[in-house]
Amino acid sequence: MKRSRIIEILSSGKPGDQFTVMGWVRTRRDSKGGFSFIEVNDGSCLSCIQIIADGKLKNYEDQILKLATGCSVKAVGILAASPGKGQNVELHAEEFEVLGWADPGSYPLQKKRHSFEFLREIAHLRPRTNTFGAVARIRNSISYAIHTFFQKRGFIYIHTPIITGSDCEGAGEMFKVTTFDLDQIPKKEGHTDFNKDFFGNPATLTVSGQLEAEVYALSMGDVYTFGPTFRAENSNTSRHLSEFWMVEPEMAFCDLEGNISIAVEFLKFIFDYILSNCNEDMEFFKKFIDKTVIETLENLISQDFEVLTYTDGIKLLEKANVKFEFPVNWGTDLQSEHERYLCENVFKKPIVLIDYPKEIKAFYMKLNSDGKTVRAMDVLVPKIGEIIGGSQREDDYNTLVERIREMNLDPDDYWWYLDLRKYGSVPHSGFGLGFERLIQFVTGMANIRDVIPFPRTPGNVRF
Numbered sequence: 001m002k003r004s005r006i007i008e009i010l011s012s013g014k015p016g017d018q019f020t021v022m023g024w025v026r027t028r029r030d031s032k033g034g035f036s037f038i039e040v041n042d043g044s045c046l047s048c049i050q051i052i053a054d055g056k057l058k059n060y061e062d063q064i065l066k067l068a069t070g071c072s073v074k075a076v077g078i079l080a081a082s083p084g085k086g087q088n089v090e091l092h093a094e095e096f097e098v099l100g101w102a103d104p105g106s107y108p109l110q111k112k113r114h115s116f117e118f119l120r121e122i123a124h125l126r127p128r129t130n131t132f133g134a135v136a137r138i139r140n141s142i143s144y145a146i147h148t149f150f151q152k153r154g155f156i157y158i159h160t161p162i163i164t165g166s167d168c169e170g171a172g173e174m175f176k177v178t179t180f181d182l183d184q185i186p187k188k189e190g191h192t193d194f195n196k197d198f199f200g201n202p203a204t205l206t207v208s209g210q211l212e213a214e215v216y217a218l219s220m221g222d223v224y225t226f227g228p229t230f231r232a233e234n235s236n237t238s239r240h241l242s243e244f245w246m247v248e249p250e251m252a253f254c255d256l257e258g259n260i261s262i263a264v265e266f267l268k269f270i271f272d273y274i275l276s277n278c279n280e281d282m283e284f285f286k287k288f289i290d291k292t293v294i295e296t297l298e299n300l301i302s303q304d305f306e307v308l309t310y311t312d313g314i315k316l317l318e319k320a321n322v323k324f325e326f327p328v329n330w331g332t333d334l335q336s337e338h339e340r341y342l343c344e345n346v347f348k349k350p351i352v353l354i355d356y357p358k359e360i361k362a363f364y365m366k367l368n369s370d371g372k373t374v375r376a377m378d379v380l381v382p383k384i385g386e387i388i389g390g391s392q393r394e395d396d397y398n399t400l401v402e403r404i405r406e407m408n409l410d411p412d413d414y415w416w417y418l419d420l421r422k423y424g425s426v427p428h429s430g431f432g433l434g435f436e437r438l439i440q441f442v443t444g445m446a447n448i449r450d451v452i453p454f455p456r457t458p459g460n461v462r463f
């Protein structure tokens, strides 16, 4: 089945050329002159191609006049300049075939605009809408930009494991992986007998590929991992998913300042890539989702990000003349309302907050000489809050063992991670970018459930 994609026909087709189009009908309009206009989309771009189906086609009465939204079709025809409004070219069909019918009585997607809540219930059909098609193409383009950025700079792509035996964040928010019959779990002295489980040890889905990325950074220099991560945290917000994708670079011989530079350069590269390559979809988001998206990205590319310490951030929040839902003082973790206040009201641009209290950050972050704060960095952006979390890593063996104990974790569980500090330790740093939060930021989509094909959230894994 040879076909041309609509994006190629619209960008480089010449009037007089013959093309075969295959796609899904968006609308059909019949003219009094005895022919029909059929708008077809194939997902290759936002635009549809207009197909002119003449009354003389042999299946005109029987089939074409019955076409409804959602039917799949094949049309072979000649491209011609279009006299009508809204498109430059149209395809005059010489042959027209219906590949699959869609009963208008039951097909859930109709011409009207559906709510995003409704569309989440039909995640198997929503990519046929303009919004979800555009989100899928932007996701694809950002993925490509991410690989391009790192590959151009000589980073090596590492495939860190999905199933793991260690808790990277030490927060215990992990999904268990087991083949036990949950009604008959083998016990030994009152506890689950993991010796009898599939792996012979407790296993979980990874919350981050960082620890394994560090292994490779400490042998290959600059690496990155980009894959799915899983968190069993009961957060029902517009920026949390139970399954999300994370991009995690890890650099040997790199301190916090180097880490910040790479993170900022990385974000700007992606924004620039999207503005240069995804014009049609970005104009769509600007028109229908958020008027400011393009302008925001353009401004960001030319702006410096504000770097300030957590301590200074807290001072600004304490001085703020607004009522926060969650109170702030030195030592508390920032909520998204605080992060957004700093970005949107104080600095009016993205900020990088560094040197957080050690109690609210993970065990692996490098301890500052004050003994109280760690070399953490969170990149915060307007509307979303935290988009990147990272740090310089603790590279001193004894300090790391102590930090693991302080966080009530068991150094034995991290024996291999500690070995990296025993044998050839070097200063190193890295960060994790929440891929879906980035897509939200770029597109202006308000809910994270609408920027991943099949969202998993507490209480929801329907598809």
Ligand code: 4AD
Pocket: 168, 169, 207, 208, 209, 210, 231, 239, 240, 241, 242, 244, 246, 248, 249, 386, 387, 388, 389, 390, 391, 430, 431, 432, 433, 434, 435, 436, 437
């Ligand atoms: O700040 P986090 O927890 O950092 C880490 O996991 C580090 N191990 C990363 C590293 O240094 N290699 O998560 C990183 C980012 C957050 O800034 C946020 O953008 C995103 O991942 N994120 C989530 N995105 C969607 N749903 C969730 N539940 C998320 N939790 C974190």
Ligand code: MG
Pocket: 378, 386, 388, 389
């Ligand atoms: Mg974080």
